[in-house]
Amino acid sequence: MKLYTYFRSSAAYRVRIALNLKGLDYEAVPVHLVRGGGEHRQPAYLGLNPAGLVPALEDQGQVLTQSLAIIEYLEESHPQPALLPAAPLDRARVRAIAQAIACDIHPVNNLRVLQYLTRELDASEEQKNAWYRHWIGVGLQAVEAMLAGDARTGAFCHGDTPGLADCCLVPQVFNARRFGCELAAMPTVLRIAETCAGLEAFQRAAPEAQPDAE
Amino acid sequence: MKLYTYFRSSAAYRVRIALNLKGLDYEAVPVHLVRGGGEHRQPAYLGLNPAGLVPALEDQGQVLTQSLAIIEYLEESHPQPALLPAAPLDRARVRAIAQAIACDIHPVNNLRVLQYLTRELDASEEQKNAWYRHWIGVGLQAVEAMLAGDARTGAFCHGDTPGLADCCLVPQVFNARRFGCELAAMPTVLRIAETCAGLEAFQRAAPEAQPDAE
Numbered sequence: 001m002k003l004y005t006y007f008r009s010s011a012a013y014r015v016r017i018a019l020n021l022k023g024l025d026y027e028a029v030p031v032h033l034v035r036g037g038g039e040h041r042q043p044a045y046l047g048l049n050p051a052g053l054v055p056a057l058e059d060q061g062q063v064l065t066q067s068l069a070i071i072e073y074l075e076e077s078h079p080q081p082a083l084l085p086a087a088p089l090d091r092a093r094v095r096a097i098a099q100a101i102a103c104d105i106h107p108v109n110n111l112r113v114l115q116y117l118t119r120e121l122d123a124s125e126e127q128k129n130a131w132y133r134h135w136i137g138v139g140l141q142a143v144e145a146m147l148a149g150d151a152r153t154g155a156f157c158h159g160d161t162p163g164l165a166d167c168c169l170v171p172q173v174f175n176a177r178r179f180g181c182e183l184a185a186m187p188t189v190l191r192i193a194e195t196c197a198g199l200e201a202f203q204r205a206a207p208e209a210q211p212d213a214e
Numbered sequence: 215m216k217l218y219t220y221f222r223s224s225a226a227y228r229v230r231i232a233l234n235l236k237g238l239d240y241e242a243v244p245v246h247l248v249r250g251g252g253e254h255r256q257p258a259y260l261g262l263n264p265a266g267l268v269p270a271l272e273d274q275g276q277v278l279t280q281s282l283a284i285i286e287y288l289e290e291s292h293p294q295p296a297l298l299p300a301a302p303l304d305r306a307r308v309r310a311i312a313q314a315i316a317c318d319i320h321p322v323n324n325l326r327v328l329q330y331l332t333r334e335l336d337a338s339e340e341q342k343n344a345w346y347r348h349w350i351g352v353g354l355q356a357v358e359a360m361l362a363g364d365a366r367t368g369a370f371c372h373g374d375t376p377g378l379a380d381c382c383l384v385p386q387v388f389n390a391r392r393f394g395c396e397l398a399a400m401p402t403v404l405r406i407a408e409t410c411a412g413l414e415a416f417q418r419a420a421p422e423a424q425p426d427a428e
Contacts, residue, residue: 050359051314062303065360066317069309076302088290089276095283100265102313103280107321116348121335134330145264146279 001026002058004048006033006040007210010106010171011067012055016205017167018071022078026057030212033111068095068102071164083163094158097146097165101172105139109175129179136176143169144186153188155195162196170196174207215240216272218262220247220254221424224320224385225281226269230424231381232285234415236292240271244426247325282309282316285378297377308372311360311379315386319353323389343393350390357383358400367402369409376410384410388421 003019003026005012019026031054032039039045040052049056049065057064057073064070075083084091107113109132117123117131147153157165173193176183183190196202207213217233217240219226233240245268246253253259254266263270263279271278271287278284289297298305321327323346331337331345361367371379387407390397397404410416421427 050363051318051356053318053356060303064303064306064310066310066313068317069306069313072309073302073306076305088287089274089278091290092278092283092287095286096278096280099280099283099316103282103317103321104265104267107317108324108327110322112352113322116345117335120344120348121331121337121341123335127335130334131330134334138326142265142267149264 002029003027004029004031004045004054004056004058005210005212006031006054007207007213009033009054010175011053011102013171013174013205013207014067014102014167015055015057015070015074016210017170017202018074018083018164020201020204021081021083021162021167022074024074024078028211030210032212068098068164068168071167075164081161083167085158085163090152090158093146093150093152094163094165097143097157098168100139100143100146101165101168104142105135105172108135132179133181136172136179136181140172140176140181140183140186140189144189147188147192153192156192162199162201166192166196166202169193170202216243217241218243218245218259218268218270218272219424219426220245220268221421221427223247223268224389225267225316227385227388227419227421228281228316228381229269229271229284229288230419231384231416232288232297232378234418235295235297235376235381236288238288238292242425244424246426282312282378282382285381289378295375297381299372299377304366304372307360307364307366308377308379311357311371312382314353314357314360315379315382318356319349319386322349346393347395350386350393350395354386354390354395354397354400354403358403361402361406367406370406376413376415380406380410383407384416 005028031045040054046052048063055067057070064073084094114128117128152158154160156162170193219242245259254268260266262277269281271284278287298308328342331342366372368374370376384407
């Protein structure tokens with residue numbers, strides 16, 4: 001498998017964690033999101049993924065896109081260790097936590113959105129950072145409530161084994177810290193991120209551990 | 215089942231389509247997103263869904279959130295008719311199309327984001343509408359490329375039966391039209407939306423057909 005990735009892309013980071021948790025080898029193909037206006041906007045990459053977004057996974061001659069779709073694919077094609085629980089109601093809970101991050105927080109703070117704010121709406125650096133912290137704050141508070149208010153939360157987001165929701169949580173917490181967000185009101189989020197940080201699968205997936213890290 | 219819904223919420227619209235396609239009866243509980251600052255921000259609703267977003271589905275005494283997680287739950291708990299194909303690579307494709315809409319387009323144009331633009335960044339009505347059309351344009355062009363460039367596209371997004379991707383596509387096209395987006399460059403998207411519009415499951419899910427329509 002080939003993973004088109006950028007060290008700091010939190011969507012790629014999610015997939016790297018999932019691949020590592022499942023013990024799957026892959027070739028990392030770096031796609032630089034900044035250099036030369038972004039390699040993801042150049043024809044070579046757009047031919048693979050017309051959305052021009054990272055990550056993409058090549059497997060069995062096909063290119064898969066969208067981090068959560070890729071992780072669900074890995075789950076179906078390599079079921080063990082499972083990243084989703086067995087019961088439909090529990091699976092729905094784990095997917096909802098993952099989507100509360102992947103849909104409600106991340107896209108609003110994506111690089112292209114921040115660029116639009118500064119280029120088209122003349123947002124200052126301060127306004128841009130306030131925007132970023134606002135959506136992480138609102139979004140992670142919702143995740144905290146989902147986690148803290150549910151007995152199914154364990155050492156990880158769901159029970160005592162890492163799964164899909166943890167693959168999303170850790171990269172989001174990484175971003176939150178990078179932008180200096182206030183996280184004290186999110187003790188469950190922080191506790192789980194800390195537990196994940198102790199696992200090799202998460203360590204090897206971290207931005208600073210990537211071959212294209214700067 | 216109880217569906218907490220707002221007639222114009224495109225995430226709720228997706229779930230209404232899925233429920234109808236599966237022939238499942240549900241009680242619609244309207245949550246007004248504008249009146250009184252938004253019923254979704256009031257304690258009664260936040261107790262059900264701490265994220266304060268619509269939709270939420272109540273089933274078997276539990277509250278499920280996030281539209282795609284809800285639809286996957288319906289798929290697992292009521293497998294027929296299937297909204298996802300059988301093969302993992304095909305399922306990944308359908309999920310990627312759905313997420314290209316649900317993650318990359320919709321959240322950036324969500325009501326709360328538009329409100330932030332005007333209230334915090336002093337965006338004019340014109341700038342707000344340009345933002346809206348920009349992200350729909352970029353996002354639906356990517357979806358068009360995913361659909362037009364793949365032989366698995368049929369009468370619907372994947373083959374000749376409606377599924378998860380169609381549940382997402384139709385509400386997004388509805389929003390695009392509402393905001394006067396230029397859609398001429400997206401013939402496959404338009405053709406599929408037109409086909410869906412002929413089906414009762416989509417007609418009954420439409421905003422104007424809801425009990426809380428205004």
